[in-house]
Amino acid sequence: MTGKYILSAAATAFLLTTTAASAVELRMSWWGGDSRHAATQEALKICGEKHGHTIKPEFTGWKGHLAKVTTQIAGGTEADIMQINWPWLPLFSASGDGFADLNQLSGTLQLDNWTDAQLASTSIGGKLNGLPLSTTGRTFFFNKATFDKAGLAVPSNWAELFAAGPALKAKLGDGYYPMNAIKETAALLVSLYVTQQTGKDLVDPETGQVAWTADELAAGIDFYGKMVAEGVVMSQKDVAAAGNVRLYENPKWADGEIAGSYEWDSTFFKYSDPLGEGQELVPVKLLMTDGAVTEGIYRKPSMMFSISKHSANPEAAAQILNCLLNEEEGIAALGTTRGLPASSAAATQLKDGGSIRPELxxxxxxxxxxxxxxxxxxxxxxxxxxxxxxxxxxxxYGQINPLAAANQIIGDVNNTLSEFN
Structure with a gap:
């Protein structure tokens, strides 16, 4: 045996030893339906084989998943990789220390596939608690066919929307409204207006209390009141009298009598599919006034992947996470089972492959x-x-005026927020 061969054999043995040592067993938990379960298990198999790790899947439906994760995190027995709902962040990581800081794994994770704003949305105290899987936000959908029928352009600002209220009624009938604003949609329209006027989110990141003054919030509530009074939207009373039917199940929506709404972009087909023949739903930029200081986008991660701070193998977990979200094989396997991907690498690959419909x-x-x-x-x-x-x-229902309503909301919200300060 030559010296060269002995050296080669030793090197090979060393490589095999180090490769075997780096192979670890991981766990990953998530919720979802059958299609998500199947796609994720396939992606874990592919990414595990690529990087030399074994990943045990732990999946459930939505019901009960929060309770399960809460119990696991409390006992330090959570999976290495977890699918976490965005509103759970304050519950599990009020100070940013509840999950591994993914900034510390940036050598493995291709974080440049997310914008700074996207990463900020899943960061607390400067610590990156998770990677957004898809980014969703509220935007306007309008039924172009209704506006065309009335000889009107689709609204591009608040003034045009207000003008469309009486115009639609005059040309098409009293039952026509250019906009929907009921329950959560009404509350988010109020928030949109106040954010546009102040440039502030509801929650002040420094104080942890409501950032808006009572007068600022009262102006938003009054704005909503004018929408009702001027026939831009149906009143809560009228909607209740009609049975509080969900918008996408409402015949007035299907027929184009209610011609717009403010919804999550990811729900576009939920609202376009029920429309009758000849109707055409189009997404539109956020409506604004001349005095607005920002568009006030309500943008958030639909969910995120996090790594446990208790994981014994965070680098291996990061390898799998990066494969799922940024590498060709993982992207292809997961597809759109968690929405339009937030990772630019995944979004580009799926768009180019025709997996994402152009309207969405x-x-x-x-x-x-x-x-x-x-x-x-x-x-x-x-x-x-x-x-x-x-x-x-x-x-x-006329039981409270805008300023009293604003003070009541601020007081109640601050009481809740104080639990997290």
């Missing part, structure tokens, strides 16, 4: 291009949302 891509492009402050996940705390919905209902 157009709506998402509007969301991604819009400006606005980073939205706190505490906006979606159940008690915060309830404070808005309950008080706006009182206001809609």
């Amino acid at each position: 891509a157009e709506a998402n492009a509007l969301v991604m291009a819009a400006t606005g402050p980073t939205v706190s996940p505490l906006n979606e705390h159940p008690e915060v949302r309830s404070a808005f919905l309950d008080t706006l209902e009182e206001y809609s």
